[in-house]
Amino acid sequence: MASVFPQSRGYSAIQQMVGPERLAKHMSWHASAALLTFAGLQIWGVLTLIDLPHARILPFVALAILLLVAVPYSRRIERRWHTFANTALPSSGLIARFRKDRARLWRLAFVVPTLWIGLFALVSKTLLV
Numbered sequence: 001m002a003s004v005f006p007q008s009r010g011y012s013a014i015q016q017m018v019g020p021e022r023l024a025k026h027m028s029w030h031a032s033a034a035l036l037t038f039a040g041l042q043i044w045g046v047l048t049l050i051d052l053p054h055a056r057i058l059p060f061v062a063l064a065i066l067l068l069v070a071v072p073y074s075r076r077i078e079r080r081w082h083t084f085a086n087t088a089l090p091s092s093g094l095i096a097r098f099r100k101d102r103a104r105l106w107r108l109a110f111v112v113p114t115l116w117i118g119l120f121a122l123v124s125k126t127l128l129v
Contacts, residue, residue, distance in 0.1 A: 023098045024085035030102050031074040034109035038070045045117035052124040065116060077105055
């Protein structure tokens with residue numbers, strides 16, 4: 001008796017459906033969204049801490065971190081995946097690398113702004129006391 005439900009897709013079936021070009025396109029979207037998230041978190045943090053002493057330099061630090069850290073890292077990841085799209089064959093290692101790079105990208109998009117803004121707030125509060 002035939003089932004009306006499709007067969008579950010195993011790892012090998014997913015591997016055959018996803019090629020390097022598609023992974024590169026997905027990584028471009030993730031890099032763009034992570035960059036926007038990074039910038040949004042920085043803007044929110046700067047606006048939250050703008051009343052603290054020494055906060056006049058805060059927008060400049062945020063812009064410097066965005067331009068010197070986030071944009072080059074995002075661009076490097078995107079360029080790397082476009083190189084994979086042009087040279088790599090589909091493999092399970094490529095999918096694992098995609099997941100690893102995607103996780104690293106999103107972790108950095110959330111952690112870096114939170115850390116430096118938190119450190120700025122901590123240092124500013126300790127200077128106040």
